[in-house]
Amino acid sequence: MFKIVNRTELAASIKKIEIEAKEIAGKAVPGQFVMVRVNETGERIPLTIVDKNPQKGTITLIFQEIGQTTKKFGALKVGERILDIAGPLGHPTEIKKYGTIIAIGGGVGCAELLPIVKVYREVGNKVIGIIGARTKELLILEKELSETTDELYITTDDGTYGEKGFVSDILKRILTARPLTRTPAYPDLVYAIGPVPMMKLVSEITRPYQIKTVVSLNAIMVDGTGMCGSCRLEVGGKTKLCCVDGPEFDGHLVNWDLFLLRNKRFLEEEKIALTRMDTNK
């Protein structure tokens, strides 16, 4: 049983939860996730580890309440426990000195971006951040990200904060301000994490510039340890497992259409579950 030690509402449906998980806190590195099961009838879902405190023996998770499991988890209070956390899973982010990195976070993806940006900066990269949300209320971690990036651009779809538009607009602007050939002032890496259509679009934008683009994918998982194949996707024409080969992949090699389709596999069941949850309240 894993006890909740701290709980913050970052936005209406976005929760930040610090939870006891001693061994995982000792081992986790940026880019990794845990499989979480809230109660006996619950599903196992992957959640990215955004921070850890090995001395306290806790990890921090930030998630948006979309389906049953995240809603149940988000409703729990400090001192309450969840049944299972297993990890840390997935390949760690490859941390290298690339030079200049453009780090893009969309919506709750900003939470997952933070630990990555911190560690990229630590090894001497210049980090330009671009973060976006649908509206001002859903924009999270602006302060933390402005402290850990060299430049930070902010967008909201409806223009209620920052620039009106999408993170991809800013990316296009930055890239087109430079010539189409590689020069030293060019980003050496683009890292994107957020809604799938955003990551797909970012990859399409960087493709003609041949800039290495890393995306972090959230596939439907069951065990999270490479056992079942539920999270399989196509990368460079080969079938890979998101849980053990990922969750980060080369955005230019991902079969995005297939990924989007596979993520919709249980839409009907998810609707049934949510309706049932609301009726039972």
Next chain:
Amino acid sequence: MAKKRIQPKKTPMPRQAAEIRKKNFEEVALGYTEEQALVEANRCLQCKNPICIPGCPVEIDIPAFIKKIQEKDCLGAIRKIKEKNNLPAICGRVCPQEEQCEKVCVLAKKYEPVAIGRLERFAADYELQVLGERCEVSGKESLPETLHFTLNTKQPKVAVIGSGPAGLTCAGDLAKMGYPVTIFEALHKPGGVLVYGIPEFRLPKKIVEQEVAYVQSLGVELKLNYVIGKTLTLDDLFCQGYEAIFIGIGAGAPKFMGIPGENFNGVYSANEFLTRVNLMKAYLFPEYDTPIRVGKRVAVIGGGNVAMDSARTALRLGAEEVYLIYRRSRKEMPAREEEIENALEEGIKIELLTNPVRIIGDEGGNHLPGWVKKIECIRMSLGEPDASGRPRPVEIPGSNFYFACETVIMALGTEANPLFPKSTPGLALNKWGYIITDEQTGKTSLEGVYAGGDIVTGSATVISAMGAAKRSARAINEYLGSKKR
């Protein structure tokens, strides 16, 4: 002296009728009554030189336990079995006895063998029932034989990775020898393939829980949600003071054919399909949150026990028609005959000498694009034997046809999951990623590290994993004993 009249056939096992059982997840085989067990036990000739014992991978003293049943001492029978087998309620249900002890039974020469497996199950269930009536199953005081073991003496501690049949057996045997043992399990429930792979209607999960509780009652510590290789490494375990380690992580990686269209929605590996249903109880959706979707027509590719399990599960989830598609003939199907018969009785059909070529899905224009629509199959003929000794299936050119279905389950066997081996440098693997071990002891290339079960042999049976685990437990005992001196 009057010759004892032998009942030529086994005492039949009471089962749920096919029409009823194909709509529920309750156990199909209902178990012998005491009267039936007595009749069956009395078929045993109590041979002076029993051939059945070496036929058992864990060497249960079969005539001895059957004699106890003849004498109506059922608790004595289970005690005898448990001298060698820590998981009798499970083995009595899933062992392929017809390939093992029953195959060599003397009666089998002229008649049907003694139903050794059914008697083992009877004795195990009897004890579980009696214990349930007496007190908490997991309480030490309910098991007389635990008093004979000196638990957790000042012995070096041993780590066991995996709580499947191999891990549970190795841990139980080492605990009986007095070692403090900790089992590290990656999932949130113990049992491994017993809990995620074998369906409820063949092996009720309550039974698995009770058998695990028995192993724990021997003094074994169980830690769930520990993914060794990620949460802790082998080196971490040695640093924590464990002096020997047994690896029983199973072969858990899904095998796909690599044919076009395999990633369409509606195509599952048998691992995913069964894990959703057995471990996550998707058959109880929406009471349980994990979903599973099964179409009206289901195709299961494969011919082993897992294929039978997948097909029979799909039927119970509401599929109208379930087909097994198998590339060789009925004779070569590796599944237990009993399971194939159960499947056929339940209305599952088999397309023999057939193999999928590609999977075709909805491209769009449908409210659920990206779902399986049909499989293109080809007919096969049997050629010369291949490496497995079985005739090699050869495509018959031009025999392609389409098979309409919405769900495809790949039950082709499993491969070695690289997660653990990759994190353990120095652990010698063969070219398929399985751990190389000494056949007699399970010793790996690393000092103090042993392995057994599917991660060594590839997917096999529960009982063979248990046999390997017992050999490793003996070897670990010798190794730790020799270290002390």
